[in-house]
Amino acid sequence: MAGKRKTTPQQVFVDNIRQAAPYIHAHRDATFVIMFGGESVDEHFSNLIHDLALLYSLGIRLVLVHGARPQIEQRLRRAGAQIRYVNDLRVTDDDALACVKDAVGSLRVEIEARLSMGLVNTPMAGARIRVASGNFVTARPLGVRDGVDHLHTGQVRRVDADGIRQELQARRIVLLSPLGYSPTGEVFNLSAGEVAAAAAVALHADKLVLLTAEPGLRDGRRRLVRQLSLAEAERALGSRRRIGDDLRRHLELAVSGCRRGVKRAHLIDRHIDGGLLQELFTRDGVGTLVSAERYEDLQPAGIDDVGGILELIEPLEAQGVLVKRSRERLEMEIDHFLVVKRDGMILACAALYPYPGKVAELACLAVHPDYRGQGRGDSLLAAVEQRARRAGVRRLFVLTTQAAHWFRERGFRPGELADLPVKRRALYNYQRNSKVFIKELDD
Numbered sequence: 001m002a003g004k005r006k007t008t009p010q011q012v013f014v015d016n017i018r019q020a021a022p023y024i025h026a027h028r029d030a031t032f033v034i035m036f037g038g039e040s041v042d043e044h045f046s047n048l049i050h051d052l053a054l055l056y057s058l059g060i061r062l063v064l065v066h067g068a069r070p071q072i073e074q075r076l077r078r079a080g081a082q083i084r085y086v087n088d089l090r091v092t093d094d095d096a097l098a099c100v101k102d103a104v105g106s107l108r109v110e111i112e113a114r115l116s117m118g119l120v121n122t123p124m125a126g127a128r129i130r131v132a133s134g135n136f137v138t139a140r141p142l143g144v145r146d147g148v149d150h151l152h153t154g155q156v157r158r159v160d161a162d163g164i165r166q167e168l169q170a171r172r173i174v175l176l177s178p179l180g181y182s183p184t185g186e187v188f189n190l191s192a193g194e195v196a197a198a199a200a201v202a203l204h205a206d207k208l209v210l211l212t213a214e215p216g217l218r219d220g221r222r223r224l225v226r227q228l229s230l231a232e233a234e235r236a237l238g239s240r241r242r243i244g245d246d247l248r249r250h251l252e253l254a255v256s257g258c259r260r261g262v263k264r265a266h267l268i269d270r271h272i273d274g275g276l277l278q279e280l281f282t283r284d285g286v287g288t289l290v291s292a293e294r295y296e297d298l299q300p301a302g303i304d305d306v307g308g309i310l311e312l313i314e315p316l317e318a319q320g321v322l323v324k325r326s327r328e329r330l331e332m333e334i335d336h337f338l339v340v341k342r343d344g345m346i347l348a349c350a351a352l353y354p355y356p357g358k359v360a361e362l363a364c365l366a367v368h369p370d371y372r373g374q375g376r377g378d379s380l381l382a383a384v385e386q387r388a389r390r391a392g393v394r395r396l397f398v399l400t401t402q403a404a405h406w407f408r409e410r411g412f413r414p415g416e417l418a419d420l421p422v423k424r425r426a427l428y429n430y431q432r433n434s435k436v437f438i439k440e441l442d443d
């Protein structure tokens, strides 16, 4: 039993591998577009390279997009050229374009070289990684905006998804730079973020991963926001909440990707060593996930959920909080249950047992201890009440030993044993001495 086990380093290792296993399985052959800024190519860059190599070795199809802003600015300063931004977009004149080509070219070579290393003395020793880069991005000029001609600053016109797919199919990592070419043979400087989002959309990528310079999005209480639906992310951007410039730009990219068909976009603080692995292979991650699909689902339980429900409720049964249910009984009664699931794990459950006379019992309401206090109990109660109303139930009752106030604060009033249906009264366990609470359901 999980509760009684000693936590040794070996056990932690085994638990971690077990937790990662479903993700390893799910990510195989998936396409991830991962973007990092030029500032990521620093003294810690080899850690990121190792993590990317690990993802590659697990069969993930990787498209890497690198920025180059600090490297470009360094060259511009060295050349004594003017650095001009309008609405966060650099105006790239002829001199600046020469610096851009120089900086981006060198950086690309540097990244290719790092990916080609034998990775000696690392977990990836002996891994041979092939990298493809090329003219996958077609661009056009950004043109004149607010009266300012952005010259060689461009925008993405098209991403050659077929060309990239062929490379991925051949087990090559595709490396994209913030440059694009026009059919007239011109070179344009692009925003790496725009390239990444456009590539993710064109490839119907499973994930768009953005490494940010700032720590992740925080809520009003300064807690990391771990996941957002697309609508919630849009609301956060539109609200007056203070969001740093870097984070805002990345959140906008995530939203724009998800609106156009990317399933999930992750924002990860680039300063966290191994952040990429933690985000991709643990249930809760370390970053902020924007999800176009519903990430967590409240749904009727099926027979496959029996094991998960047992795992959730057994510790509570052992503490006397819930009545003991055998696997057989749960299997027979599974149709009465609703569950909240995330990535296959059951985070919460509740059951509704109807009795004759438009009465029903709400039972076995449980939220996993790690996931309490975030409104899941409330959503489950609302779903159970809705189910009850649909079945014509007018009165809901619940027996509880330790959550009396939770129910009282949600419109339940204390009741008597005599208020229960006769059949249920006969089953009442006097030793448990549960309290009865009742809620009348209106239409």
Ligand SMILES: CC(C)(COP(=O)(O)OP(=O)(O)OC[C@H]1O[C@@H](n2cnc3c(N)ncnc32)[C@H](O)[C@@H]1OP(=O)(O)O)[C@@H](O)C(=O)NCCC(=O)NCCS
Binding pocket: 316, 321, 362, 363, 364, 365, 366, 367, 368, 371, 372, 373, 374, 375, 376, 377, 378, 379, 398, 399, 400, 401, 402, 403, 404, 405, 406, 407
């Ligand atoms: C009761 C339970 C389902 C609530 O789940 P939840 O997802 O944390 O619920 P919500 O997020 O909707 O509500 C959290 C609020 O309820 C309060 N709360 C949690 N457990 C409570 C309890 N046993 N008694 C009174 N209040 C409680 C929290 O303090 C929080 O209030 P706050 O926001 O004012 O601080 C969960 O605590 C649980 O699984 N408990 C063990 C099982 C149980 O007792 N089930 C009822 C018997 S059927």
